[in-house]
Amino acid sequence: MQGIWFGVxxxxxxxxxxLDGFDFGAGGLHLFVAKTNDERRAVLGAIGxxxxxxxxxxxxxxxxxxxxxxxxxxxxxxxxxxxxxVVLWLLLLRGISIEFRSHVQDGLWRAFWDAxxxxxxxxxxxxxxxxxxxxxxxxxxDAHGEFNIPxxxxxxxxxxxxxxxxxxxxxxxxxxxxxxxHGALFLIWKTQGPVQDRSRRAARPLWAIVTLLWILTTxxxxxxxxxxxxxxxxxxxxxxxxxxxxxxxxxxxxxFARSRPLQxxxxxxxxxxxLLATTAACLFPVMLRSTLNADxxxxxxxxxxxxxxxxxxMGWWIVAFPLxxxxxxxxxxxxxxxxxxxxxxEGY
Numbered sequence: 001m002q003g004i005w006f007g008v009x010x011x012x013x014x015x016x017x018x019l020d021g022f023d024f025g026a027g028g029l030h031l032f033v034a035k036t037n038d039e040r041r042a043v044l045g046a047i048g049x050x051x052x053x054x055x056x057x058x059x060x061x062x063x064x065x066x067x068x069x070x071x072x073x074x075x076x077x078x079x080x081x082x083x084x085x086v087v088l089w090l091l092l093l094r095g096i097s098i099e100f101r102s103h104v105q106d107g108l109w110r111a112f113w114d115a116x117x118x119x120x121x122x123x124x125x126x127x128x129x130x131x132x133x134x135x136x137x138x139x140x141x142d143a144h145g146e147f148n149i150p151x152x153x154x155x156x157x158x159x160x161x162x163x164x165x166x167x168x169x170x171x172x173x174x175x176x177x178x179x180x181x182h183g184a185l186f187l188i189w190k191t192q193g194p195v196q197d198r199s200r201r202a203a204r205p206l207w208a209i210v211t212l213l214w215i216l217t218t219x220x221x222x223x224x225x226x227x228x229x230x231x232x233x234x235x236x237x238x239x240x241x242x243x244x245x246x247x248x249x250x251x252x253x254x255x256f257a258r259s260r261p262l263q264x265x266x267x268x269x270x271x272x273x274x275l276l277a278t279t280a281a282c283l284f285p286v287m288l289r290s291t292l293n294a295d296x297x298x299x300x301x302x303x304x305x306x307x308x309x310x311x312x313x314m315g316w317w318i319v320a321f322p323l324x325x326x327x328x329x330x331x332x333x334x335x336x337x338x339x340x341x342x343x344x345x346e347g348y
Contacts, residue, residue: 001310002300005068010280014273016057023051025183027121033198046190046339071303079147093120129175133168138289174213181206182268189261231282238281245274
């Protein structure tokens with residue numbers, strides 16, 4: 001049962017990254033692909049009906065983690081205290097920027113909120129990528145299942161480690177460029193005119209950089225945590241999940257070549273899900289690896305709730321998860337097609 005819940009949490013986090021990831025990417029690009037007020041309203045209109053629902057996946061994953069692996073959540077919240085508060089403030093700034101920019105029809109007002117939206121959208125993927133880097137590298141979990149980690153130390157992956165080092169920064173850059181590329185593909189799919197054209201011109205070099213950074217982060221992961229590669233070689237599941245990621249990467253190229261933006265966007269979604277799921281499969285059962293003593297690591301086995309709670313929770317999850325998927329499918333269907341800019345004073 002612990003293994004199933006480990007997979008459930010991993011899937012929910014992957015869904016969050018894919019869904020809120022195109023919001024981040026579109027927000028990070030919108031100052032470059034949208035030059036006029038109407039063009040920026042088109043970008044906001046493309047993500048407007050979806051962004052707040054997408055963020056619910058993060059809350060749902062956190063709630064699931066609290067129910068199934070409470071020591072992992074409590075250790076992470078206390079250990080990454082400063083970083084989590086920065087993430088929360090950035091999430092708040094994104095929402096405020098989207099909602100406030102059109103409340104006052106003034107150029108300076110809108111420029112301020114547009115810049116705030118871009119800044120928060122660019123920084124969030126870096127922090128989330130660095131968080132994944134910390135999970136892969138490990139954190140100083142002690143014998144009591146707790147840790148306290150500074151923002152940075154000597155930028156090395158050896159103890160004493162910080163949240164930021166050369167590896168976690170590399171992961172953050174990889175996450176940033178990947179989600180910018182993901183957002184560009186979403187805008188190609190959902191917009192038209194100059195915004196679509198600029199997004200198309202941005203997507204090609206972005207995905208070329210993604211490919212380069214993918215190679216670099218893979219080499220860096222092998223250097224920092226070689227045990228993951230050993231796990232990959234002996235895990236058929238990890239091989240299958242990596243095949244999903246490779247298929248998604250190929251679908252992006254085919255979508256470009258055949259002018260099929262939805263195919264390219266679905267390909268980038270598969271690429272991201274495949275990479276995250278492969279990483280989770282190679283990490284299992286470790287959830288927070290200790291850099292001090294491997295025996296002190298928090299795993300799906302030593303940090304799980306009681307068996308009864310896991311079984312009862314699964315009963316509710318089996319009912320709720322299809323309903324959530326149905327809701328999101330209906331939401332995307334309701335807002336299908338290209339976005340149109342509403343008259344001034346209506347919408348974003």
